[in-house]
Amino acid sequence: MRIQFRLNGRPVAVDVPPGRRLLDLLREDLGLIGTKEGCGEGECGACTVVVDGKPRLACLTAAVQVEGKDVLTIEGLSEAGQLDPLQEAFIETAGVQCGFCTPGLVMAAYALLRENPRPTRDEVRAYLSGNLCRCTGYAQVVEAVLRAAEKACPR
């Protein structure tokens, strides 16, 4: 079936079979490989994208569910070439190791800062607890999010 939605700020119209996952639509049909598949069952968070401002797992979301919505992927975060402050902070704090969970973590953190621009350390940890990372132990990831929040709205 044909669906229309906004992807990284631009209108998109595509034909998708009803059962197709948003993840496959993004990665295979539209070539946006920044969104990752880590488990395919909604446990790891590597496929997190932002739909209408909320974090969504692209592996558990049917493509047809984003009809009429606004979808933001990691590619859309720095589309003009300029890194988002969150991306800059991940680089600065070494919150990136293997990087496979990074797009999902950055998108989850982006949704968090939209909801709560100045989260506490514990709020960041709780919000990101659906995103698994096996490399970093999360400390430098949490520091990155706090640093980006501080930069965006200094106290």
Next chain:
Amino acid sequence: MARVKAPVEEAEQVVGKAAPRLDAEAKVRGQARYADDLSFPGMLYGKAIRSDRPHARILRLDLSQVAAHPKVACVVTPKDIPGENVVPIIYRDMPLLANGVVRYVGEPIALLAAETREAAVEAAALAQVAYEDLPAVFDPLEATRPGAPQVAVPAAAEGGNVFNHMVIRKGDVERGFAEADVVVAGEYRVGYQEHAYLEPQGVIAVPEDSGITVYGTLQCPFYVQNAVAAVMGFPLAKVRIVQTATGGGFGGKEDVPSHLAAMAAVLAWKAGRPVKLVLPRDEDIATTSKRHPGLVRYRTGAKRDGTLTAVEVEFYYNAGAYQTLSSAVLWRGLIHAAGPYRIPHVKVDGYSVATNTVPCGAFRGFGSPQVIFAHESQMDELARELGMDPLVLRHKNALRVGDETATGQRLTESVGLPEAIGRARELSHWDELQDEVAAFNAQERFRRRGLGASTVMYGVGMGAKAPLLDKAGAYLKLEADGSVTLAVGTTEMGQGAQTVLAQIAAEGLGVPLASVQVAPVDTSRVPDSGPTVASRTTTVQGMAVLDAAEKLRARIVGAAMEMLGCPKVVPGDGRFHDARDPTRSVSLAEIARWMWAHNWDMAASGWAEARPVDWDAKTGLGNAYFVYAYACHIAEVEVDLLTGETRVTRFWAVHDSGKIVNPETARGQVIGGIAQGIGYALMEELPAEGGRILYPTFTAYHIPTAMDMPDEFVVEFVEASYSGGPFGAKGLGEVPLMASHAAVANAISAATGTRLRAYPATPERVLDLIGRGA
């Protein structure tokens, strides 16, 4: 002989600085290309048809329906393998595809390639396999008994199902126990630990240029090259392996990619098209390597003043159905069994045993965490018996320069352990902390806090078990515009190797880090550099990079001197200055252009091999590793007495890995290793029954989330310089995991008042400890 190189004379500029990772920007932009992100024209999707029996003869294999599936391009059985049906690792017992007999659930029997991922899954389900079940055995102790089903391929085993039995015999352990005033003994058990790298296993084989190129997420490209060549019957020169961005390894991508790449290569060759083979998470967990489950028995003796007199160890590792890396894993466990302590009398017996289970392999720590859980528990049990502070007991017995290890190796330099213990004590305010915890426990009815410490040593590099692999090549090219391309043979899998090696290159060349670009690892670029394992990359690969840098630098300096007409130049601010008149200088770009215009050789290759090691298998004595890294960790936990839930609340980690090349990536390695250790000690459990992993999913297998981490971390390095490493560096990667779980285990034992003797300390197990302690 290994050559020893002195660090360059000039003041360090790049090494020791917290430079941002070279790969970070591509990764935060989502532009890094991992295995499943690559596609090739005409690409097919491969799939293995796997055994669902733990031990059986294959009576009939009917793939007619598979082949008849409209989207299936080809099927492969053992007779389609152009070369040998073997995945050569240390031994040659493991076939690529089962040869008439399956020995574990998940063993590949046949392969198919289809036009789509979905069709490959559908078609695999159409295979008809008739089995005759054979008696199976799953427990390593049962497998060693007379009359047990024969699992091990006899040529790969020392006897029966015992793949390997290794020993250390130092001094006279009975005399040592006779001299002891206190002896403690215990048995400790651990289960599987799954790597849970976030990127699943994946490769793409592409037939091209009359050979095969394999792209994949992998740690050890030269292992893969060797396996693909064997299976294809090709000369090595016709097999090229290119590493994609790799989403975590931790040992899980040491040997397994050899098997996957060889499967994909055979499929691609037969189909004449590229074949992608990416494992779904459940297949990855169920059929690829993990940390060996172990049963470990210890007896440790000490004098009244805490001086250790003897240790006796017996341990069994469940290797699974084939050898893969088990002999090397067992050896590391053996050498590390006595811990980082001075002990005159040591007796160790380690066994790796074949069972009808998935082959276990490499996982960060490589056979040492199992025995470390035991030896660090023993130290706390001794401390309790002696009425001594556990840190004091450790410090008293800690190895120092001049001491002998358990294998009789005299340590001649770079032993930072006593200092690390002292620093951990200071940073944690150990004495005040004890009082704080006691006060908390006196006040709380349903919560208990506990403190635990651990100390470890880690033999850097392959050691005397595999000295032929401890080498590395590097290639450095000055481009005509002054930028620098570095090619190496060891891989970036998240640990930060690329950045650290570029820092070493920049420092060695005297150029800014920003000018260095690291090329993707490709077996055609540098000689066989051994595997990316054993925390050896910074040390051994780093020395090869430095070797290349020194050669190229001599030419850059020579060119600069000719250009400036002066006898000596010094680097600074990305330029080379006349030593007599620093206002006269040339930029690296100008030098490069000049070298290009004068037809100078603008590239240099570098080589390094580790310093020599030796070991006698009969006595277990010798110089096992060229150098050791050390750590002391302290954990504070809080146990809920009603639910049995345990949280690690605070953590202190002090490491001696020699010179730290990049403090920020090193800190990340330490905290990430602590997280994996917390998972190992507290929550990671993968139950199996009848040789079958019951729940191969992240829903059932829990690794730590951001919520499971300590609220507070302190990480510090004491840098005991090693003269054989670049700028004094040793290895780091594995050490934090090795130390962390044991500190957590000791903290739980302290909080509950009962000794934890099995991992993981799930709420059920902790409630049981509390019940027994009450």
